[in-house]
Amino acid sequence: MEQSMKRIIKRILPILLCLIVIISIAWYLLQYDPAFTQDMLVGVARHFESQGNHSIATWLYNQAYYQCGGDDAVIIELAERFKANNNYTKAEVTLSKAIAEGGSVELYIALCKTYVEQDKLLDAATMLENVPDPAIKAELDALRPAAPVANPTQGFYSQYITVSFEDTDSQLYVSHDGAFPSTETDLYTAGIQLTGGENILYAISVGENGLVSPGVHFGYTIGGVIEEITIEDPALDALLREQLGVDAETQLMSSDLWSITSLTVPQDTKDLSDLIRLPYLQTLIVENIDFPSMQMLSALTQLKQLTVRGCALSGTDLTAIAALPNLEHLVLSDCSLSSIKPLSNAKNLVTLDLSKNTLRDISPLSFMDKLISLNVSNNALTDLNSLSALTTLQELDVSYNSLTSVAALRTCTALIKLNLSNNQLDKMAELPDTALQRLDLSSNTLTDVENLAAFTSLTELDISSNQLTDISPLSALNKLNVLRFSRNSVSQFPQWKSSCALTTIDASYNKLTSVAPLKGLFQLNRVNLDYNNISNVNPLADCHNLILVDIFGNPVWDVSKLTDQNIIVNYDPT
Numbered sequence: 380m381e382q383s384m385k386r387i388i389k390r391i392l393p394i395l396l397c398l399i400v401i402i403s404i405a406w407y408l409l410q411y412d413p414a415f416t417q418d419m420l421v422g423v424a425r426h427f428e429s430q431g432n433h434s435i436a437t438w439l440y441n442q443a444y445y446q447c448g449g450d451d452a453v454i455i456e457l458a459e460r461f462k463a464n465n466n467y468t469k470a471e472v473t474l475s476k477a478i479a480e481g482g483s484v485e486l487y488i489a490l491c492k493t494y495v496e497q498d499k500l501l502d503a504a505t506m507l508e509n510v511p512d513p514a515i516k517a518e519l520d521a522l523r524p525a526a527p528v529a530n531p532t533q534g535f536y537s538q539y540i541t542v543s544f545e546d547t548d549s550q551l552y553v554s555h556d557g558a559f560p561s562t563e564t565d566l567y568t569a570g571i572q573l574t575g576g577e578n579i580l581y582a583i584s585v586g587e588n589g590l591v592s593p594g595v596h597f598g599y600t601i602g603g604v605i606e607e608i609t610i611e612d613p614a615l616d617a618l619l620r621e622q623l624g625v626d627a628e629t630q631l632m633s634s635d636l637w638s639i640t641s642l643t644v645p646q647d648t649k650d651l652s653d654l655i656r657l658p659y660l661q662t663l664i665v666e667n668i669d670f671p672s673m674q675m676l677s678a679l680t681q682l683k684q685l686t687v688r689g690c691a692l693s694g695t696d697l698t699a700i701a702a703l704p705n706l707e708h709l710v711l712s713d714c715s716l717s718s719i720k721p722l723s724n725a726k727n728l729v730t731l732d733l734s735k736n737t738l739r740d741i742s743p744l745s746f747m748d749k750l751i752s753l754n755v756s757n758n759a760l761t762d763l764n765s766l767s768a769l770t771t772l773q774e775l776d777v778s779y780n781s782l783t784s785v786a787a788l789r790t791c792t793a794l795i796k797l798n799l800s801n802n803q804l805d806k807m808a809e810l811p812d813t814a815l816q817r818l819d820l821s822s823n824t825l826t827d828v829e830n831l832a833a834f835t836s837l838t839e840l841d842i843s844s845n846q847l848t849d850i851s852p853l854s855a856l857n858k859l860n861v862l863r864f865s866r867n868s869v870s871q872f873p874q875w876k877s878s879c880a881l882t883t884i885d886a887s888y889n890k891l892t893s894v895a896p897l898k899g900l901f902q903l904n905r906v907n908l909d910y911n912n913i914s915n916v917n918p919l920a921d922c923h924n925l926i927l928v929d930i931f932g933n934p935v936w937d938v939s940k941l942t943d944q945n946i947i948v949n950y951d952p953t
Contacts (some may be wrong), residue, residue, distance in 0.1 A: 575602065682705060694710065734755065821841045891913055905925075931950055
């Protein structure tokens, strides 16, 4: 037994000693002296890196990172390792995480360098502008290159100028295409020659330490330059000469075109680029012409009215149009538009026509709080929710869509004219009493008009081509001038007061049998009664201002009481 115990102890004792040694080593490396462990891991990582074994080196760098306990040098070296393996995303994440846990100046510099190496100058500048620690930000600001300085200063110039930038020890990048500078394409080497119109330059410097300066933009307007010009497009050249009253041999000067404020582009025009030579153009019409691009419109900063009809437009075209600062009236009809997102920036529009497109979403319109008139007819709309914010809207045409409700118009109490024809509306209960004067509900699926009695300001109403049998509630509309309810199944006129303002009635294609309720409507001028079941029109003789009666398709044989008063009666006496 004793011998057996000795053998067991002899076997267990070495194992215990090994475990003690391993635990001691682990304690020493991980707890007592983690810096030694970190240095060892980094050293081994460098060895494997020098041997070309990058995957093992990266793993060892990661282990060193976990051991570093906030050692910026190891974090930066690890980020460099990731960049060496072309993994810039991992480098960004590593540095950003360390900065979030309490970044130092060195970490910010390393991250800025990483952005610059990827041509992310805007990200670098934004990061340095938003350092949360005031002390670190102040130290970084002192290390950053100074903001670029342009010469001459920004402003308006009546001659072509070249913009140069002051020499510095930093790399300077300048763009003149409206985008933030790129290290790949925008290295500044010489002065920049500006063109006519608006010129926006963006500039940023990159220092030897990897930090970037604040990004700066400079705005220049070149206008009023008097020089000889040539209009490249023959059709446009001919039109401009005609408007100016000069022949084809006369040399045009840029100042000659300053008097042109309105232009309709000829149908055979192939090139619109010369429109930038019309700096004072206020009204422009382009119809049924397809151009590769209409971005040149952005140069027409005085434009107030623009009509583009029957021309395919792109998103970049819409962006250029939306940027026009003085644009108030815009027509983009039949332009193959399925999205109008860029137009959300056109906040000065007063009237807008987007008819005959394929729009399903008109939410960008919700930002146009100055809009008074809107036409979105002939599109693919199923709701009007985006219009609820347009409380100043006075005229709205949403005909030929797929609407089943107009509840969103509750807040549009300034509406005067509303066209809801050719939709799928079966009621008008949602629409509140407004100042509405003209309402078109034709070609829907209405079965009653009870709620329309509340619209006492109505002067024109069209409820043709619905499913109506009774329109008696309309007797409350005393200001009504024009009423159209053709192509329904109405059997009786409402009982209007003699003071009713009705001048025109279209009651054709119904089931009317009597015109007696119209007797005494003194302001009535015209009545269309075609294709009903009326046999006696004599009561109309008391309508003393009546001029015309249409009564084809009715069993009427005697109209003498009307014709004796010189009232024109169109009927079939046979």
